[in-house]
Amino acid sequence: MESIAIQHLTFSYDGGQPILNDVSLELPLHTSIIFSGPIGSGKTTLLKVIAGLLPKYGGNCSGKVVIPHGQQIGMLFQDPAMQFTMDTPQHELEFTLENLQVPHEEIDKQVKSALTFVGLEKLAQQKLTTLSGGQLQRVALAITIAMKAEIILLDEPFSSIDEANRQFLLQKLTQLQNERGTTIIISDHDLHNYQKFSQLVVQFHNSEATLLSPHDSSTLLNNADHQHSTNLITKIPPLTANVVMKLKDYAVSRNQTPLINPTSFNIIQNKVTLLTGPSGAGKSTLLKSIAKLAPYQGEITYKGQNIKKIFPGKYYSKVGLIFQETNQQFLNVTVGEELMLSIKNGRNPFLTQKTTKELLSMVGLPDISQRIIYSLSGGQRKLIQNLVMLIMGQEILLMDEPFAGLDHNSLQRLLLLIEQSKHHFPQTILIVSHQLDHLAGIVDYHLSLTNRQLSYQGGTQNESQR
Ligand SMILES: Nc1ncnc2c1ncn2[C@@H]1O[C@H](COP(=O)(O)OP(=O)(O)OP(=O)(O)O)[C@@H](O)[C@H]1O
Ligand SMILES: [Mg+2]
Structure with a gap:
């Protein structure tokens, strides 16, 4: 043959x-x-x-x-x-x-x-x-x-x-x-x-x-x-939960056709919320709206203030976004430089006190500080991107497919890192991920985008209040 x-x-x-x-x-x-x-x-x-x-x-x-x-x-x-x-x-x-x-x-x-x-x-x-x-x-x-x-x-x-x-x-x-x-x-x-x-x-x-x-x-x-499992059991957020962001009548359309129909929902403070939905449904667009990078209808407020009225400099010190494409993220040249810059500017004390070598080993990477970021493999780059964002430690972290391209061990280590970091330094995290394997341990709430509707998955509101 x-x-x-x-x-x-x-x-x-x-x-x-x-x-x-x-x-x-x-x-x-x-x-x-x-x-x-x-x-x-x-x-x-x-x-x-x-x-x-x-x-x-x-x-x-x-x-x-x-x-x-x-x-x-x-x-x-x-x-x-x-x-x-x-x-x-x-x-x-x-x-x-x-x-x-x-x-x-x-x-x-x-x-x-x-x-x-x-x-x-x-x-x-x-x-x-x-x-x-x-x-x-x-x-x-x-x-x-x-x-x-x-x-x-x-x-x-x-x-x-x-x-x-x-x-x-x-x-x-x-x-x-x-x-x-x-x-x-x-x-x-x-x-x-x-x-x-x-x-x-x-x-x-x-x-x-x-x-x-x-x-x-x-x-x-x-x-x-x-x-392979796609089972994720979550409850809908209780009415008493602390709200950090409110989306009111939020809607998006593209080329005159609606992508997301008007919906109102809250994002809960210091919790991890997973956002799922079919490809092209508008998940990345939603994250970009929250990051003030994409237009939308309706109103988004951060702690009661319309985000359109918050100066970008101030807003981005509160909200960080992990892009789906890793190449958009990096400003620096070597892994070491990039990590040092984040350590210098970062707010997450759990991570800024660590050395670059320690940080790399936490995600299972050898000491690749001297390597040029663009020469890393896809999975290695993804891990660095996640590290950098966690070190930066904004109050709200928007992560678009942060687990794409990771093998089983890397994923486990990253999830453990997120979990440890959350424990020492609580953050509100909104994750878009199509893969649900192993996420059960870290996800608190689950927002699903289907048929242009956004809704929290789980029991009814009354149930979760009990
Ligand atoms: N241009 C380059 N210069 C130096 N080292 C490189 C370059 N490209 C890749 N490498 C290194 O070669 C090794 C293999 O990389 P490769 O991209 O082939 O891995 P991979 O199996 O595809 O990984 P992944 O699952 O993360 O995509 C990695 O350690 C990577 O950092
Ligand atoms: Mg590869």
Whole structure:
């Protein structure tokens, strides 16, 4: 059977230890393969080597990667927004196909069919900057489909999208595989629901990558299905709870269509509230409204004062936002500099008294103070982003997908850190997360955004008052 052959591949970034050490793998064509392993274990690196981006754009490599002749490769990056250059999905697709010198009369047809395949035809003309994380993933997938890539590499395509979208995309990928015989490689931390999609798992560990036997692959995927839980039992906030923010008749519309219908609700002080809802429903928009970064109708008050009347300087000393895309967050260059800056300006005494090394080890990272932030792996960057925000210690913390791309151990450590920090230094935390695994311990309340309505999950108000 034809395959992508990786032969004795050793790869290191400039001057560093090998990230992949003497890796040999035969990845059969026309199958679906999963890359699994802890954060920083080299999954993205190997995908980029297969895609031909490394060592072309950095690093040193020995050994060989042999791609069967004529196989076109398309790659979806961990951060989909980074790979777009145009303003709308339509233009982005046209641009890609023009670059590939697809005849003009063909372009329109291919663009339409790719957008329809991923269910995005209605959003073809919408600005990419206004699309949700899940929608951006669909655009990226549409591009590889339009390119007619025979090999598609997807780097954590589902890390910030909801279950329904994950299912949808997995089903589309399976369809693509069946209809076109596309070879699909996905790197992911969350292995639930993959059993129908693939029986081949490559496990990354200690600079090595091994193709698991069908039996071991299936056991791993099976376990992931069993461990996956979406159960979260919360109560609705009691009427007596301390309110820190009030949203009154809050509503958002986009291009004249309502996204969130007028609702009024409170955010409870010094509690952790989880906000869930389908991709594109408006969760990030809600966080941005609260952060005064997106327009809305109605009124938002912070301790009784309309937030529109609070000076930005004062407001942002009270409210901090973790963006969904980690790249928007960082001002500095190395991890050490970034952490030192937060320690200097931060208000969370539980964390500002610690050294950078201690802080890193609290989230399970080695002393990577000297590393340039942009060179970190996706999961490592996410951990630094969370650390920085916790150190800053604003009264209210808005976190948009803070757990995306973390492996099980990193997630556990981060949750423990949030819990400890909360204990020493209470904060109001509003978390948008599509993944509910393991959150039961830290979440107090659960706001759900469905069918344009926002509501607290749990018993009735009367019940929780009793
Ligand atoms: N440009 C770079 N320069 C130096 N080191 C790098 C660079 N890019 C990645 N690394 C390091 O190489 C290791 C592997 O990174 P890689 O991005 O391949 O991991 P990953 O398995 O994809 O992790 P994640 O699950 O967090 O996405 C990490 O320790 C990372 O910090
Ligand atoms: Mg990665």
